[in-house]
Amino acid sequence: MRSRADWAGAGSRNPTAAAPYGWHRAPCLRGTMTDETSASPEDGWSGEGCPASALARRSFLHGAAAGVAGVAGGAASGSGEALADTMVEIKEQPKSRTVPFHGHHQAGIATEPQQDAIFVSFDVTASDRAELTDLFRMLTARGRFLTAGGKPPEVPPTATPSDNGIMGPTFVADGLTLTVGVGASLFDDRYGLSTRKPVQLVTMTPFRHDDLDPSLSQGDLLIQICADHRDTTVHALLDILTHTKSAMKLRWRIDGQRNPERPVGVRRDWFGFKDGISNPSVTDDAQMNQVVWVQPKGAEPAWAAGGTYHVVRIVHFHIEAWQKVPVAQQERIFGRRKASGAPMYAVDENVTDLLDPIYTNDPQGLITPLNSHIRLANPQTPQTAATSTILRRSYDYDRSPNPPELDMGHAFVCFQQELNTYVAMQTRLEDETLVPYISPRGGGYFFALPGVRDEKDYYARGLLT
């Protein structure tokens, strides 16, 4: 039932851990200390960055350093010290990894969660089915290009740039994945798709304690953008917006990150609990086919095979109230130990979180309360067995736009073969003791499309043709 071993296995998990390799990349100085990006062709600048060879770079820096020292009043009068002052020590570039774009399933679901994520929902404005098809073709082309990394097409300096430049002149893949899903509203009468809707896809309606903000909810189309670094997700988002603005309009967006695993095991959420311990094994194909991927020849339309239901819920945390709750009570609310993440029967702070919760000797909930989060999510009873397994892949957000309110919380994300599994689980959680500390405010239900198989394929081809 564990994902950790699967997801943590990739050595690329810590892409920022790299040794410095020395003095490098001082700013290309032109009289004053400016960033190299401020140079322009009018200055006689080549547009290709700093001089190519390290030797050329050094000579250039020597001259520049002397110039700056002079301008600054000769504080270090041309000495090695002055030179050092003008040089920037940068670390080796983080390693970039590529997550394959083509496949039977989309990436960003069973692939290892990256550190950064943007969830962005759109209202589609394409005027007809042909334009909708063009939109999906365009999204495919951008996804294929962005997830591979490369050099954007060169354009004359007087033309609109072909790339936003956020990642420099040549961008790396950086573990980028795009995961595209469609909402129930796309199947209204605009595009003639109503008979092709996944059978369980509905518009999200509020659960008992929800406080849904319409401007943060629903959407015709969802794109989940995940990567190892923030600049990569933003680069991809801006690229997509630029290339698709005639056919879709941004509806809502939530950005999230995953905290490091401290001290070991699984990341912690803003409540300080290890989150994501019990999950299906993403390397167990049989389990994934049973729990996550829609199978051919079932109740779903044929085109949907290989896809999955994608739930995103924007859940605000009442952090200040939570911080007043004694740890022993916090643990009874979640049903796990806070420090170790282990089940409630394990009292040693250093015990592993790999132990499974067991309720057979605790029918009354004396050890793990019956209304604790994990026990309601997965009560381990025959009656709930069919609705107790989903693949969680959540991120934490912190956006606090209106101080003093802290707007921190969870972009709760899960994938499942049947949307009804999530709905049943969430309905059970209406009775959890976590309720006073969270407010679900937005999100939606989507169907993550089957993967783009190869160079000829495109997102939603099966749905549209």
Ligand code: HEM
């Ligand atoms: C939004 C606030 C939520 C927070 C802070 C939260 C946090 C946690 C934590 C700390 C655990 C225990 C460690 C683990 O197994 O990962 C857990 C487990 C779990 N959560 Fe949540 N969760 C939230 C929402 C949800 C929702 C909305 C669902 C589904 C409807 C859900 C389903 C589960 C499941 C299935 C487990 C594992 C239960 C087990 O098999 O032991 N959680 N969650």
